[in-house]
């Protein structure tokens with residue numbers, strides 16, 4: 210007890226004494242927040258670094274330059290599809306590397322060039338029949354093993370038995386290298402082709418258009434239906450037990466694992482309605498059912514956040530309920546509804562499990578152009594490639610993830626832009 | 636004193652022939668004594684007017700089980716400003732919102748009794764609230780312009796009711812409404828700017844312009860000046876005084892001075908009861924109910 214002990218403490222002193230405690234609490238809280246943000250940013254950074262680090266090389270592909278002789282004996286100009294273009298490739302290689310004597314060596318030699326080379330030659334002849342009989346220097350894609358060698362995933366120093374390329378194949382490649390006939394070029398195939406068993410011929414376009422078709426249907430169905438349901442429930446439905454029941458069910462549906470929706474789609478759309486399996490139609494319907502609850506919940510929250518004073522103002526001048534909703538409430542709620550929808554779409558874009566159930570996991574080479582063409586989707590393609598044994602599919606998996614992330618970023622930016630545009634108008 | 640009572644009684648004999656249905660209920664008007672104690676509920680004073688525009692009889696309002704308005708009967712005269720005063724939570728807003736069925740929007744709110752607008756029971760079965768609210772406009776406590784341009788704010792009501800056919804008529808109604816609301820000179824150069832960008836007082840006048848644009852017969856105002864400074868308040872009071880010539884105005888206010896300044900009649904509510912109604916001058920100079928007196932003299936409230 211000091212001398213001041215008997216005097217009653219001034220409120221200001223009490224406040225001062227506790228002040229630094231309060232500030233410390235505040236500082237601590239800020240620190241927690243910053244740590245949390247930093248941690249999540251770090252994980253995000255790590256994710257990006259690892260995916261981009263793995264995936265960027267897939268945007269390049271090793272090509273070989275060879276002198277092809279378009280042998281008229283092997284080409285049927287009337288029907289190029291029936292010609293023996295693989296034979297031309299083999300002939301070219303055998304002439305350039307006559308040291309390949311044994312059957313095994315010939316086979317190894319042929320396997321250095323992608324099977325896509327023959328298709329490339331065929332394309333060229335179809336476009337320009339004048340090529341037949343001429344000799345041309347042409348860049349053709351190398352096999353994925355050669356590609357991996359140049360990207361450093363196959364080492365030249367390990368013993369032959371541990372290597373996917375034989376010593377003979379390495380010799381051939383070194384010869385080509387000396388002639389400057391090996392080069393990494395932009396991998397256009399990745400963006401223009403569908404899936405393939407050969408990594409160097411596999412592309413993302415099939416999965417991309419599959420996703421696009423599926424999402425287009427999902428958006429076209431789920432936004433109007435979800436929006437209408439939300440508006441009805443929020444603005445028009447009477448408050449009673451039935452509506453409560455519906456509300457509980459919607460909330461439950463939003464939490465149901467997506468694979469269950471896949472099973473539902475399989476049972477209802479494919480088995481009962483006999484819609485074609487593996488198609489964007491079914492995928493879109495399943496994803497619609499899956500996203501509807503999300504959109505309804507987000508839209509209702511957005512409708513609820515419109516201040517009641519605006520509703521009263523509208524009713525006060527004699528607007529009917531319908532006019533109040535459509536003239537005043539909806540325009541204010543729309544940005545939020547759109548944001549909810551785009552978030553739902555982003556989730557649908559990344560959804561894999563339900564698509565597996567309805568057969569969109571099939572190996573499909575052709576690029577889908579309609580809602581009833583067999584298709585896969587981006588995440589399913591990632592799943593498929595991640596499952597493939599070839600080393601070259603590892604980088605393609607990451608590249609596909611990059612494409613998916615790019616789409617997600619575009620969609621989310623769109624949400625922000627749309628919202629800002631709308632908000633400025635109001 | 637007996638004299639005054641007699642006079643009131645006399646004046647109370649309604650010419651409009653309303654007495655037939657009116658006197659069945661116990662509590663309507665207590666005229667026996669000159670002064671009434673706090674525990675005597677029921678209405679003191681003169682609920683009748685010679686030429687009523689709205690007639691409320693035995694109105695009860697419940698929020699679920701809560702009894703918010705208890706058996707209120709009152710007339711609202713043509714071209715008069717009637718002020719509703721009373722302590723917070725006494726049911727002024729609840730009552731005024733009955734007059735254009737704004738309470739319909741609250742699910743748990745139940746209204747019983749009779750409210751007539753020119754002999755039409757507004758709570759009747761086949762009454763449409765849309766034209767009713769065009770007839771009985773409302774200005775809210777907090778200015779609530781639409782988040783649209785000033786022009787669209789004013790023109791919205793006439794547009795949805797089909798009162799304007801073309802751009803020329805629209806322009807005209809916007810100008811006259813804003814002029815009558817005393818806002819025209821301040822906003823005439825920026826009609827396309829959002830109404831939410833105006834100051835609080837301007838917003839409230841915009842809301843008044845929006846209300847009078849649909850030419851209502853009755854205007855309800857729930858504390859229209861509570862968020863405004865004295866200058867804006869003065870402008871709105873002036874406006875109310877001008878509007879009186881054409882409209883019937885019911886105004887809820889917490890300011891006794893305001894009630895005294897703008898109204899001809901005053902109604903005092905207390906815990907859901909309508910305690911006293913009468914000429915504003917009389918209520919403020921010679922309240923007959925103890926509760927009224929206590930409130931007016933500032934003993935509570």
Ligand SMILES: Nc1ncnc2c1ncn2[C@@H]1O[C@H](COP(=O)(O)OP(=O)(O)OP(=O)(O)O)[C@@H](O)[C@H]1O
Nearest residue numbers: 698701703721722723724725726727728729730741
């Ligand atoms: N939406 C509602 N739901 C339930 N009870 C309500 C509701 N609105 C008002 N009440 C109740 O009704 C009573 C009267 O409220 P009201 O708003 O009419 O009072 P008031 O006289 O306008 O008060 P103030 O002067 O503070 O605005 C209060 O007891 C209030 O709690």
Ligand SMILES: [Mg+2]
Nearest residue numbers: 727728729857
């Ligand atoms: Mg109130």
